[in-house]
Amino acid sequence: MHSIEELAGQHFDAIIVGGGINGAGLARDLALRANVSGHPMRVLLLERSFWGTGTSGKNSHLIHGGLRYLKYFDFALVKEALRERALLLKLAPDTVRPLRFELTAQGPIDRIFYGAGIALYDLLAGANRIGSSSYFSSRLSYWDAASDSAALVIDNVRDARLYGAVCVPGRGVKRLRADGVELDNGVRVKGGCVIDARGPWIGGEAMRLVRGSHIVLPRLYEGDQALAHFHHDGRIIFFIPWGDLDPVTLIGTTDADHAEGADQVEISWSETEYLRTIAEQLFPASSKMPLLGTFSSLRPLMAAAGKSASATSREHQIAFRQDGVLEILGGKYTTYRSMAEQAADMVVNKIAPDDGLAKIHPTREVPFKVPTCRPAGIEARIEWAKREEGCPNLEYFMTCSTNWAWQRRWTLEDLAPIAAAFKGDAEAFVERHTPCQS
Numbered sequence: 001m002h003s004i005e006e007l008a009g010q011h012f013d014a015i016i017v018g019g020g021i022n023g024a025g026l027a028r029d030l031a032l033r034a035n036v037s038g039h040p041m042r043v044l045l046l047e048r049s050f051w052g053t054g055t056s057g058k059n060s061h062l063i064h065g066g067l068r069y070l071k072y073f074d075f076a077l078v079k080e081a082l083r084e085r086a087l088l089l090k091l092a093p094d095t096v097r098p099l100r101f102e103l104t105a106q107g108p109i110d111r112i113f114y115g116a117g118i119a120l121y122d123l124l125a126g127a128n129r130i131g132s133s134s135y136f137s138s139r140l141s142y143w144d145a146a147s148d149s150a151a152l153v154i155d156n157v158r159d160a161r162l163y164g165a166v167c168v169p170g171r172g173v174k175r176l177r178a179d180g181v182e183l184d185n186g187v188r189v190k191g192g193c194v195i196d197a198r199g200p201w202i203g204g205e206a207m208r209l210v211r212g213s214h215i216v217l218p219r220l221y222e223g224d225q226a227l228a229h230f231h232h233d234g235r236i237i238f239f240i241p242w243g244d245l246d247p248v249t250l251i252g253t254t255d256a257d258h259a260e261g262a263d264q265v266e267i268s269w270s271e272t273e274y275l276r277t278i279a280e281q282l283f284p285a286s287s288k289m290p291l292l293g294t295f296s297s298l299r300p301l302m303a304a305a306g307k308s309a310s311a312t313s314r315e316h317q318i319a320f321r322q323d324g325v326l327e328i329l330g331g332k333y334t335t336y337r338s339m340a341e342q343a344a345d346m347v348v349n350k351i352a353p354d355d356g357l358a359k360i361h362p363t364r365e366v367p368f369k370v371p372t373c374r375p376a377g378i379e380a381r382i383e384w385a386k387r388e389e390g391c392p393n394l395e396y397f398m399t400c401s402t403n404w405a406w407q408r409r410w411t412l413e414d415l416a417p418i419a420a421a422f423k424g425d426a427e428a429f430v431e432r433h434t435p436c437q438s
């Protein structure tokens with residue numbers, strides 16, 4: 001493993017800043033491309049905290065085409081996402097799994113409308129369809145997929161490393177230029193192509209930050225299926241059976257314009273109320289249930305004048321900025337692999353235009369080579385996270401290596417063995433992660 005001081009003054013062909021799914025996916029693509037082609041390529045991935053601490057670890061954990069985008073006639077985006085869904089189910093079966101959804105349609109008109117939407121969804125999926133849907137019965141249902149989203153980021157990093165990429169967490173970048181970066185400790189590293197994958201932290205006028213929040217309640221119903229509830233305000237709220245420690249329900253998401261900085265992201269009182277009220281309408285018993293956890297993150301969307309947060313396009317933009325840095329902006333987690341592929345084509349066209357690397361697309365076929373099946377049980381999982389993922393502390397273990405921070409109302413007693421394993425401050429953790437009851 002390289003210390004960052006060792007990297008000072010070194011030259012890399014590609015330097016990627018930001019270890020969310022887009023940065024990690026790009027690092028894996030470039031490293032794998034170099035490996036498959038035998039073309040030497042030095043790839044550096046820098047993350048200021050830990051892999052998946054940003055939006056990529058605090059989202060709805062769905063690998064989906066996005067049924068609701070049909071409403072906005074975003075057919076191309078839905079089709080691409082459905083193709084990627086099928087590919088990820090095949091290439092990352094330990095972290096991406098099929099999930100059946102039932103729809104909460106109110107009356108016959110709703111049922112016809114949503115049934116037709118599901119039929120169109122399946123039509124767009126074509127050969128990439130998974131499971132069989134129910135279009136016109138009283139219980140509408142369709143299939144999508146769910147992931148462990150920070151885990152898949154970590155697996156991309158681990159695989160990128162296996163193919164030779166240098167991936168360094170815990171190191172922020174202060175300045176990005178076309179020919180290198182300056183780290184927050186003043187160290188400079190030179191690069192043939194610099195890529196800005198800082199997601200919501202990229203900033204700038206073209207970006208609109210929209211906050212999405214989730215709440216976690218105990219399991220609300222029997223069965224493994226998720227629920228997609230089309231609320232009368234036009235939002236879709238998912239109820240997802242969740243939890244590998246305790247069985248819980250993940251409920252979200254909201255869509256609220258975010259005026260604060262990218263570092264201050266937490267659920268507001270009104271978002272909690274909004275989600276709890278919808279939960280109570282569908283499952284009255286939930287009103288007496290404790291709120292187990294909440295988390296929020298930001299969507300970096302491309303600003304579109306006059307459009308609501310929900311209606312703003314999830315399409316991505318990958319382009320060289322005026323300062324010569326390649327920027328990856330917007331998009332969906334589900335389409336990360338194809339975004340990484342597109343970005344990697346642009347990187348290799350810049351650093352080695354005559355070598356034919358832009359025609360090699362191995363991430364379409366090559367499954368993850370690192371072991372990705374996480375062990376069950378607290379002790380085994382801690383050991384895995386330390387050994388396989390290089391997880392350095394309690395916070396990252398509970399929020400990136402696992403989703404356990406939100407699966408339980410932690411007491412000091414409960415948390416003690418995990419905190420001890422990471423020499424972490426259990427009291428500070430419990431205080432930080434105990435949600436206010438609304």
Ligand SMILES: Cc1cc2nc3c(=O)[nH]c(=O)nc-3n(C[C@H](O)[C@H](O)[C@H](O)COP(=O)(O)OP(=O)(O)OC[C@H]3O[C@@H](n4cnc5c(N)ncnc54)[C@H](O)[C@@H]3O)c2cc1C
Nearest residue numbers: 018020021022048054055056059060062173199212333334
């Ligand atoms: C609430 C919500 C729910 C969503 N649900 C889904 C879903 O279910 N399915 C789906 O397909 N998509 C979903 N999305 C979209 C998806 O999660 C994002 O598009 C995707 O995670 C963005 O990844 P990213 O790598 O660009 O950003 P991030 O994951 O935010 O990564 C950026 C990284 O850059 C790092 N960084 C920042 N500044 C610096 C610096 N100076 N130096 C070094 N590193 C730095 C950060 O620490 C962070 O790790 C959701 C989005 C939101 C907000």
